Amino acid sequence: MSFTSETRTRFKDRTLGDIAGSLPGATAVFRRSKLDFCCGGQVTLLEAATAKGLSLADLEAELEAIAATSGPAPQPHTTENLIDLIETRYHAVHRRELPELVRLAKRVEAVHKGNPAVPQGLSDLLARMLEELESHMQKEEEILFPMMRRGGSAMIDEPIAMMMAEHEEHGAHLRALEAITNNFEPPAEACTTWRALYSGARKLADDLVEHIHTENNILFPQFVA
Secondary structure, eight states: OOOOHHHHHHHHHSBHHHHHHHSTTHHHHHHHTTOOOSTTTTSBHHHHHHHHTOOHHHHHHHHHHHHTTSSOOOOOOSHHHHHHHIIIIIIHHHHHHHHHHHHHHHHHHHHTTTSTTSOTTHHHHHHHHHHHHHHHHHHIIIIIHHHHHTTOOTTTHHHHHHHHHHHHHHHHHHHHHHHHTTTTOOOTTOOHHHHHHHHHHHHHHHHHHHHHHIIIIIIGGGTOO
């Protein structure tokens, strides 16, 4: 995805609440810059940056970098390019976005604990997904992918089978995620943080499905029948 001056204008003139609710990962940028996207989310990015004496160009650059990994990824077919894609488009993005989702979920559960629609237990589920995904990705990066980059081996079937079994576990977590978030539909009274949480959770689910598809159906068949 390329970004033009029109894209920058769109970010500049959009409110913090709108950006936070529609661009997963933006809340981390706003939090680091101490921009109130929740209660104070009705001001534009330009107004907020001006009031805080922050660089609008720097904020836009961070948001553009996040948006660049939000769309569908192209699907190369060579082993090296597929592995590079998986590591940069999926592994790096999971590591960047999941900790922020855990933080948002903890806040929503704490602030809205009296609301019957609150996704109680969501932060625990996301933390478990983060822990299991990190273990899974490390095994791929340290064991399986180096084997593949060397052209495979007679022993490669076992780690591939293990990764596919773990993919099944990730799929079970995704079904639980959909259930606890009402298919990522926040209630009408949800605040900006709650909406940002569900928007990010939806993107996580979409990314993880594409991640698993890329491995199971494109990369792994290059090494096993």
